[in-house]
Amino acid sequence: MDRIPAQLDQESLDALRRAVGSRWVLTDPDQLRTYECDGLTGWRAVPLAVVLPSSTEEVVQVVRICHRAQIPFVARGSGTGLSGGALPVEDGIVIGLSRMRQVLRIDLDNERVVVQPGVPNLEVSRVVAPFGYLYAPDPSSQRVCSIGGNVAENSGGAHCLKYGFTSNHVVALTLVTTEGEVAHLGSAVPDSLGYDLLGVVVGSEGTLGIVTEVTLRVLPVPQRVQTLLAAFPSTDAAGEAVAEIIAAGVLPAAIEMMDRATIEAVEFAMHAGYPDCGAALLVELDGPQSECEALFGQVVEICRRCGASEVRVAEDEAERALLWKGRRGAFSAMGRVSPDYYVQDGVVPRSQLARVLAGIRELEGRHSLKVANVFHAGDGNLHPLILYDRRSPDGPERAKRLAEDILSLCLEAGGSLTGEHGVGRDKVCQMPKLFSPNDQMVMHLLRRAFDPGGTANPGKVLPTPRLCGEHPGIYRPHPLELSGAAQRL
Amino acid sequence: MTSLEADLEALLGRESVTPAAEGTGGTPPTPTARPRSAEALAEVLALANSRRLAVLVRGGGTKSGWGRAPGRCDLVIETTALNRLLEHEPGDLTCVAEAGLTLGELQRLVGGAPGHHQRLMLDPPQGGGATLGGVVATAASGPLRARYGTPRDLLLGARFALADGTLARTGGKVVKNVAGYDLGKLLTGSQGTLAVIVEVALRLHPVPPASRWVVAEGVGPPTAQVTLTALRRAPAVLSMAELLWPEGTLLARLDGAPSACEQQAEIVRALVPGGRVAGESEAEELARMIERRPWEGEGPVLGISVPLTRIGELMALAAVGGPVAQLSLRGTVGAGEARLWAGADPAQFAAQVADLGGYVSWHRGGGQDAPPLQPLDPVAARLAGSVKQALDPHSTLAPGRGPA
Ligand SMILES: Cc1cc2nc3c(=O)[nH]c(=O)nc-3n(C[C@H](O)[C@H](O)[C@H](O)COP(=O)(O)OP(=O)(O)OC[C@H]3O[C@@H](n4cnc5c(N)ncnc54)[C@H](O)[C@@H]3O)c2cc1C
Numbered sequence: 001m002d003r004i005p006a007q008l009d010q011e012s013l014d015a016l017r018r019a020v021g022s023r024w025v026l027t028d029p030d031q032l033r034t035y036e037c038d039g040l041t042g043w044r045a046v047p048l049a050v051v052l053p054s055s056t057e058e059v060v061q062v063v064r065i066c067h068r069a070q071i072p073f074v075a076r077g078s079g080t081g082l083s084g085g086a087l088p089v090e091d092g093i094v095i096g097l098s099r100m101r102q103v104l105r106i107d108l109d110n111e112r113v114v115v116q117p118g119v120p121n122l123e124v125s126r127v128v129a130p131f132g133y134l135y136a137p138d139p140s141s142q143r144v145c146s147i148g149g150n151v152a153e154n155s156g157g158a159h160c161l162k163y164g165f166t167s168n169h170v171v172a173l174t175l176v177t178t179e180g181e182v183a184h185l186g187s188a189v190p191d192s193l194g195y196d197l198l199g200v201v202v203g204s205e206g207t208l209g210i211v212t213e214v215t216l217r218v219l220p221v222p223q224r225v226q227t228l229l230a231a232f233p234s235t236d237a238a239g240e241a242v243a244e245i246i247a248a249g250v251l252p253a254a255i256e257m258m259d260r261a262t263i264e265a266v267e268f269a270m271h272a273g274y275p276d277c278g279a280a281l282l283v284e285l286d287g288p289q290s291e292c293e294a295l296f297g298q299v300v301e302i303c304r305r306c307g308a309s310e311v312r313v314a315e316d317e318a319e320r321a322l323l324w325k326g327r328r329g330a331f332s333a334m335g336r337v338s339p340d341y342y343v344q345d346g347v348v349p350r351s352q353l354a355r356v357l358a359g360i361r362e363l364e365g366r367h368s369l370k371v372a373n374v375f376h377a378g379d380g381n382l383h384p385l386i387l388y389d390r391r392s393p394d395g396p397e398r399a400k401r402l403a404e405d406i407l408s409l410c411l412e413a414g415g416s417l418t419g420e421h422g423v424g425r426d427k428v429c430q431m432p433k434l435f436s437p438n439d440q441m442v443m444h445l446l447r448r449a450f451d452p453g454g455t456a457n458p459g460k461v462l463p464t465p466r467l468c469g470e471h472p473g474i475y476r477p478h479p480l481e482l483s484g485a486a487q488r489l
Numbered sequence: 490m491t492s493l494e495a496d497l498e499a500l501l502g503r504e505s506v507t508p509a510a511e512g513t514g515g516t517p518p519t520p521t522a523r524p525r526s527a528e529a530l531a532e533v534l535a536l537a538n539s540r541r542l543a544v545l546v547r548g549g550g551t552k553s554g555w556g557r558a559p560g561r562c563d564l565v566i567e568t569t570a571l572n573r574l575l576e577h578e579p580g581d582l583t584c585v586a587e588a589g590l591t592l593g594e595l596q597r598l599v600g601g602a603p604g605h606h607q608r609l610m611l612d613p614p615q616g617g618g619a620t621l622g623g624v625v626a627t628a629a630s631g632p633l634r635a636r637y638g639t640p641r642d643l644l645l646g647a648r649f650a651l652a653d654g655t656l657a658r659t660g661g662k663v664v665k666n667v668a669g670y671d672l673g674k675l676l677t678g679s680q681g682t683l684a685v686i687v688e689v690a691l692r693l694h695p696v697p698p699a700s701r702w703v704v705a706e707g708v709g710p711p712t713a714q715v716t717l718t719a720l721r722r723a724p725a726v727l728s729m730a731e732l733l734w735p736e737g738t739l740l741a742r743l744d745g746a747p748s749a750c751e752q753q754a755e756i757v758r759a760l761v762p763g764g765r766v767a768g769e770s771e772a773e774e775l776a777r778m779i780e781r782r783p784w785e786g787e788g789p790v791l792g793i794s795v796p797l798t799r800i801g802e803l804m805a806l807a808a809v810g811g812p813v814a815q816l817s818l819r820g821t822v823g824a825g826e827a828r829l830w831a832g833a834d835p836a837q838f839a840a841q842v843a844d845l846g847g848y849v850s851w852h853r854g855g856g857q858d859a860p861p862l863q864p865l866d867p868v869a870a871r872l873a874g875s876v877k878q879a880l881d882p883h884s885t886l887a888p889g890r891g892p893a
Contacts, residue, residue, distance in 0.1 A: 109718060109797065109798045110796045110797050110798050111721070111797070132722075153667065154667045154671075156665060160665070164638075164642065165665070165667075167671070167674070168638070168642060177868065177872065181868045181871075182868060183866060183868035183869045183872055184866040184868070184869060185866075185869055187794075187848060188796065188846065189794040189795055189796055189823060189824070189846065189847050189848060190634075190794045190819075190822050190823055190824040191628075191639075191792065191794040191824055191848060191850070192794075192848060193848055193850065193863060193865050194865050194869060194870065194873050194891070195675060195678070195679055195683070195873045195876060196628075196641060196674045196675055196677055196678055196679075197675070197869060197872055197873065197876070198674075199641060199671055199673075199674025199675060199677070200670050200671055200672065200674055200675050202671070202674075203667050203670070203671050204670055220721065220722045222724075223724035224724075243580050246580065246581075246582060247579065247580045247582075247605065248695075249694075249695025249696075249697070249698075287724075287726060288724040288725055288726060288749070288752075288753055288756075289724060290724075290748060290749040290750075290751075290752035290753055291726065291745050291746070291749040291753070293749075294745065294746035294748055294749040295746065295749075347661075347663045347665050347666055348663065349578060349581045349583070349662070349663055350580065350581050350582075350664075351578055351580035351581045376665070379663075379664050379665040380663055380664065380665065381665050414661075414662055414663070415661070415663050416661045416663050416665075416666040416667075416668050417668040418666070418667050418668050419663075419665040419666060419667065420665065420667055421667075422667055423667075423668055423669065427668075431668070431669065434661070434668055434669075435658070435668075435669060436657070436658070438655050438656060438657040439657045439658050439659065439669070440669075441655070441657070442651065442655070442657045442659070442672065442880070443659075443669050443670045443672070445879040445880060446670055446672065446675070446876065446879065446880075447670070448879060449872070449875040449876045449878070449879040449880075450872060450875070450876075452875075461669065461670075462669075
């Protein structure tokens, strides 16, 4: 996929300026540098220009210019992605959607909200909250990350265990195709006509076009929420409890696990008052009061039976916030106890949690590196944080090897490469571990059906021989994380 | 015997091929191949593809009438010999099965695991004999969608054969996964026009320990609209809320711990004018009637979907100037079936539903000459065409059939 323009030709540049206004076409190297990476800061590339359209119509014009001159483009929301999905390409432009941040329509009787892609995730819940509604997908970056980015990554969050992921809450969207046409996919009503193209665009990481309008499903706020924190002697015991809760048919809103390393870091950094134990489970139930109450007792009993030495129940909203505080702050806390860490996003079948966690502990020993685990236990989505020091001569290299071994462990257990962060640039070369050449070929056919010219986010999601000779850089905390504006889950 | 039949027999063995002369597989009669493995199915497809034959995939044959009828058919491939449950891990609430396994058989197999009562929470029309592949390919669902969603929400992964015989996988078997494109969603509802599904990984749910039912009669359009809106916001999780029109019958079911569903049933009863808590046998008989209802009698059946706030208007529309349609609606969802009475014009009804912001599609009566009921968004249609062209360039799979 060699491309012609090594720099933007004057004609295209002029056309871009006419399309969105000169102010909104950035070419100054200092300005461009602020767009050189997403939340995975080890991968960096400076684009030829950054273009900031303000409407679907402007996006159409920008994409048409790219199409005509074969300029690759990378869509960008808030740049919080953790897989290098919004990593620019050096011979292309970035199309930033941050100016498109209007909530266009609210129709609560039909449980629908229509937004532009740059609207931050939390904003959706915020505008419907006064009427007793919420938007369920809640990535921990929700104050910052955009709905467009959520759609592109099919993002999850702690409460997706019960409510499903972004794909379960997007009912329609407007897609500007790579040729600059406007497609309306899905529908505001429950079923729609034709192939479920909406279903493949969600989670396609900006490779099938640019999403410029999204219709979301919002839900009435549950009548009751109940939260507990249970202390276990080991991750084995906590893992057993998770398996039993799921097998008993209880579907909590969230089940999150933290191991000893995480609890210690959280206590050190923010004194959340967590018990001193081998592993803690944070379980939240919600729904009608009657249902919550019936199930809560069952969960408490399962925790006790699996060896919980202590079960703390939040009595009010303040106590609930306290229980969540340590969990939400876990990633930034880790930054206080380790100079560097790399986060993984593998998934395992829930029945395998205890076994895989034991495997990770064994790998820790073998690689002489510490791993802290804090993750969405209910759906088996691990987030092992590999702690290392990039100044030590082989630190990054060892961290990378350990990360690969953990991933192999997940895949051997029947799991997946990524549960919510996406493939992006970071995991593109791992795709063959999960998908055969035929599997990848079919995905490639689909991609070319949407993007015959190969201009939309090239080099992401699907591996090519050219890509996979290179090595990824190392992780450094995202500026948002350092500022405390967002935590990484 | 034709040369195609001879070649199929050479590939699959005699017992797996029904010659056209004996078969019922299409008009004019066509041979039926019943491969016993995904690999054999892929070989048959590749053979048909290389000869530019038109292939129709059939599972249980319960939804052959869905969508627009295909224009040609030279060979039917039946998936019913691919009928094994490959994996069932009760602790994960997931299973992997071959596409020709029937829904009824799957429910029996996963429901019977010691100590675990689990189900695939899909109850499409004529569900028992429907195959899993067919249910996914038609995106078919029933009353339970009110709580558990439709096949797209429960499919975790799939293995499929492209027309040229390429076997590939998408997704996985874990409940959370964003690696690669979600081709499972694309195959869901594609009605055998993009690929042949040979294996599916599905999410299961535990069978709730108890159920309670609320029934009401004589619910008219204005009451229905107000009541359904209230039910959406009520602190009660409805597993189903079926609304029959013109009868005005409403059947709601609540599942869960006995105490919880009892309390919720009381909340629902209080919200539904004329509502009463019904006993198990009465409710189950009503549920069985509801399942058969759209398919009894003659006349076209349309899948139908409208905004929640327009259900009352839809009911009114179904009776404008005399009886137009009989409705079976998932009341809290805004979707269901409409069976048209004699003399009603499907195209006109479709246009009226479109005015409400809704959609219809053929579930019965969409013969070869049937008009597409509603135009697709032109750019979406072009993209759909490109996808079809990319995956099935010779239009081997059900040419002319479309999900609309
Ligand atoms: C501290 C922290 C915590 C996090 N926690 C979670 C979590 O709990 N769960 C979770 O799932 N993720 C989490 N993430 C990851 C990230 O926030 C999500 O992936 C998020 O959806 C990205 O949104 P964004 O707007 O920042 O997208 P970006 O990073 O800007 O882009 C992400 C991808 O989307 C594409 N894209 C963006 N906008 C569009 C558009 N309009 N049309 C087409 N493509 C587009 C880009 O090309 C890119 O491929 C976290 C990240 C951080 C830094």
